[in-house]
Amino acid sequence: MRKTQSDAQVPENALIAEAAKGSKAAFNRVMNEQAPRLQNIALRMMGNSSDAEDAVQEALAAAWFKLASFDLSRPISPWLTRITVNKCRDLLRKRRIRQFFELHSDNEASMMVADDAPDPCAELQAHQALEVMQKEITRLPAALREPFVLVTFGENSQAEAAHILGISEKAVETRIYRARNRLREIADKLEG
Structure with a gap:
């Protein structure tokens, strides 16, 4: 054997x-x-x-x-x-x-049904700034979000992200920079 x-x-x-x-x-x-x-x-x-x-x-x-x-x-x-x-x-x-x-769709029917979703203000207070930033990441345009997520959370190098997305490394670098700046602006507003 x-x-x-x-x-x-x-x-x-x-x-x-x-x-x-x-x-x-x-x-x-x-x-x-x-x-x-x-x-x-x-x-x-x-x-x-x-x-x-x-x-x-x-x-x-x-x-x-x-x-x-x-x-x-x-x-x-x-x-x-x-x-x-x-x-x-x-x-x-x-x-x-x-x-x-x-x-x-039929707006009258949807208005008569109670909304089960949690109150956005209460949810925002409960989950703090980290949750808000997660939502803001998903709101980034796909061109910025995809390279940012692949490098920041996906454990990919910028070269790997460029290959995966079919763009240049410089484009990945620029898009990550722009995504971080947008998220930083949002974080500054939350703190202010």
């Missing part, structure tokens, strides 16, 4: 190769390691954990189906990040379309 390496000793690229051949166990091991980072990125992109979980689930499902075409000479992390960012974009687009149609 041949000895196998322990789970901790199996290199990630060997697991990815096994997963590409159809091993769900190998795929799950790699994804369990990657999922928290992807969840963190999606949370910052989507603004709430439920939508973030949906985006990551869709990203992992897409990764499973596309894994056979993955270039094993490359690291998997940027590839999974790109898929996750794209799924977030798709879900945000769907959310905007849904909101558009909800705004144009």
Whole structure:
């Protein structure tokens, strides 16, 4: 009987190769390691954990189906990040379309139903400045939010973020700078 390496000793690229051949166990091991980072990125992109979980689930499902075409000479992390960012974009687009149609639905019926949402002022006081900044991050234009989230929360270098987003490193640097300035202005208003 041949000895196998322990789970901790199996290199990630060997697991990815096994997963590409159809091993769900190998795929799950790699994804369990990657999922928290992807969840963190999606949370910052989507603004709430439920939508973030949906985006990551869709990203992992897409990764499973596309894994056979993955270039094993490359690291998997940027590839999974790109898929996750794209799924977030798709879900945000769907959310905007849904909101558009909800705004144009029967306004009388929607006005008669009590609003279950917590009072925005009370929620703001309860969650303090950190929660406010999270919301402000999701309100940044996508061109600023995406590089900011990938580098700040996604553990990506500016070069990796540039590759994932298909833009130059200088563009990533500039967009992060602009995002930070906007967030700093908001923080200053909150303090003042």
